Amino acid sequence: MDLYTSLAGEYFHAIIRSYYDLISCYAYSVAAEKVAKRYDAEKRSAHAGYWRMYVRNYHFHMFVPRYYYLLDYCAFLINELSAPQKLVPDKQGEPRYVSYDRLLEPLSRAAKGQDSRGALTRSDLIDSVNAMRGFGDGLSSQGKGLLRRFRDVVTHRYLPGIDVMTASTEREGSRTRVHSRHGRLVRITQGSGSYDQYGLPEFRFEDLEPVARVLLLSADQSLDKLHSIGTIKKAFCRSDIEANKNRGEVADYYRRVWEGWYSWFAYACDPFVKTFFFLFNGGFGGERRWRESIIDRLDLQPGDKVLDICSGTGTLAIMLARRLAGEGETVGIEISASQLKVARKKEKIPGLSFIQGDAQQIPFSDSHFDKSVICGALHEMPKKVRQNVLAEAYRVARPGGRIVISEHNKPGQKWKATLFDLMERLNPEYPTYKDMLKCGLTNEIELAGFRILKTDVTCWDYFQVVSAEKQI
Numbered sequence: 001m002d003l004y005t006s007l008a009g010e011y012f013h014a015i016i017r018s019y020y021d022l023i024s025c026y027a028y029s030v031a032a033e034k035v036a037k038r039y040d041a042e043k044r045s046a047h048a049g050y051w052r053m054y055v056r057n058y059h060f061h062m063f064v065p066r067y068y069y070l071l072d073y074c075a076f077l078i079n080e081l082s083a084p085q086k087l088v089p090d091k092q093g094e095p096r097y098v099s100y101d102r103l104l105e106p107l108s109r110a111a112k113g114q115d116s117r118g119a120l121t122r123s124d125l126i127d128s129v130n131a132m133r134g135f136g137d138g139l140s141s142q143g144k145g146l147l148r149r150f151r152d153v154v155t156h157r158y159l160p161g162i163d164v165m166t167a168s169t170e171r172e173g174s175r176t177r178v179h180s181r182h183g184r185l186v187r188i189t190q191g192s193g194s195y196d197q198y199g200l201p202e203f204r205f206e207d208l209e210p211v212a213r214v215l216l217l218s219a220d221q222s223l224d225k226l227h228s229i230g231t232i233k234k235a236f237c238r239s240d241i242e243a244n245k246n247r248g249e250v251a252d253y254y255r256r257v258w259e260g261w262y263s264w265f266a267y268a269c270d271p272f273v274k275t276f277f278f279l280f281n282g283g284f285g286g287e288r289r290w291r292e293s294i295i296d297r298l299d300l301q302p303g304d305k306v307l308d309i310c311s312g313t314g315t316l317a318i319m320l321a322r323r324l325a326g327e328g329e330t331v332g333i334e335i336s337a338s339q340l341k342v343a344r345k346k347e348k349i350p351g352l353s354f355i356q357g358d359a360q361q362i363p364f365s366d367s368h369f370d371k372s373v374i375c376g377a378l379h380e381m382p383k384k385v386r387q388n389v390l391a392e393a394y395r396v397a398r399p400g401g402r403i404v405i406s407e408h409n410k411p412g413q414k415w416k417a418t419l420f421d422l423m424e425r426l427n428p429e430y431p432t433y434k435d436m437l438k439c440g441l442t443n444e445i446e447l448a449g450f451r452i453l454k455t456d457v458t459c460w461d462y463f464q465v466v467s468a469e470k471q472i
């Protein structure tokens with residue numbers, strides 16, 4: 001293995017690990033806040049204070065600097081792979097101080113030139129620019145403002161104040177932290193030492209948490225782009241690590257029945273779906289028309305946050321993001337790495353992101369989404385999983401939020417029922433499809449807590465489309 005390849009492997013491994021650490025910091029802090037809220041409700045303020053101060057703030061405190069370190073680590077990697085013509089040299093041609101900020105400009109300049117640099121071809125250079133610029137994609141201007149204030153005080157290298165930024169806490173006994181959200185004094189007493197901080201805590205956790213989530217999503221996409229660089233890809237198989245990381249979490253039924261299937265079917269999926277809708281929804285443009293009709297049922301509004309649950313190869317999520325035209329947020333959650341790979345190669349649209357995950361544990365807080373869709377996925381799941389997915393869809397929907405669920409159906413006419421029954425038998429979904437029909441899709445949606453608004457059948461009655469809402 002040449003030096004560049006081995007460097008790329010080591011560096012990228014470290015980068016991915018720091019990304020996972022970032023996720024842990026985020027998850028610990030959000031979990032601790034939930035615990036604190038529960039104690040608040042029980043009026044146990046000392047306990048709530050403990051969870052906020054020592055767990056939530058501690059992990060959030062780690063999140064921000066780690067995020068900036070991650071950017072710098074990526075800059076080190078790109079800079080080293082560009083040797084011997086290093087991108088950030090000093091006067092003697094040696095790198096003295098490489099950082100994300102210092103790399104971007106020379107990197108963009110190199111990408112505009114005709115040459116390759118070290119192990120980076122010209123197209124690698126372009127990919128690196130896109131990857132580096134992608135960090136922070138999707139942040140609102142308010143979010144950017146919050147982060148700028150972090151950086152203004154150089155908090156990513158020297159960290160005074162982050163505790164205070166998220167300090168909304170109390171503790172009794174010998175160590176006390178007194179805060180006042182609307183007052184002017186924050187006093188921190190630790191054993192015999194103490195210090196007073198005048199001024200309001202400037203940041204509230206509720207404001208910072210969504211910013212952190214966007215940062216994680218954009219970092220995920222940027223790392224994917226970086227991984228498309230030839231040397232890095234050769235040295236490091238990200239999907240292996242992700243598969244291993246998720247192995248314990250990947251739903252059992254999925255691993256047994258679907259993982260292998262989608263590893264090859266992902267590539268045939270789009271043409272198959274197109275052909276299906278061509279045949280059963282009026283010829284050319286059948287798929288587009290059908291998906292548009294699903295989106296129409298959502299009644300999208302500018303600024304909506306939309307979730308596509310089990311987003312597959314991303315066609316619907318992309319159309320949703322296009323419809324929002326940059327004025328909102330669309331997230332596709334999908335368990336299959338192969339399906340996601342196809343999705344991520346498609347059109348990039350502002351406000352659209354894909355995450356790999358099990359829809360039984362959607363990594364968003366309660367009531368986060370205004371609208372959601374589940375399209376053609378529930379019939380592939382055993383009953384318990386369907387129930388879990390619908391319960392999660394309910395949890396992340398805001399009160400009054402709408403969901404549109406489209407599923408396979410059994411047509412009333414015998415010859416149609418026989419035709420589609422034959423089609424179902426050709427793939428592994430047959431038992432779960434039968435079970436879903438037996439239990440009744442609308443029953444299951446209602447049992448999850450939604451109120452049914454409307455039910456239609458389309459495509460020779462082979463699809464049922466249910467619109468429902470989470471009651472206020």
Ligand SMILES: C[S@@+](CC[C@H](N)C(=O)[O-])C[C@H]1O[C@@H](n2cnc3c(N)ncnc32)[C@H](O)[C@@H]1O
Nearest residue numbers: 310311312334335336339357358359375376377
């Ligand atoms: C038939 S495809 C539908 C894809 C997409 N919704 C569409 O409209 O084209 C079903 C998708 O559900 C995904 N899936 C199955 N179980 C899942 C789970 N527990 N969490 C997330 N995705 C899941 C599969 O990997 C597959 O991509």
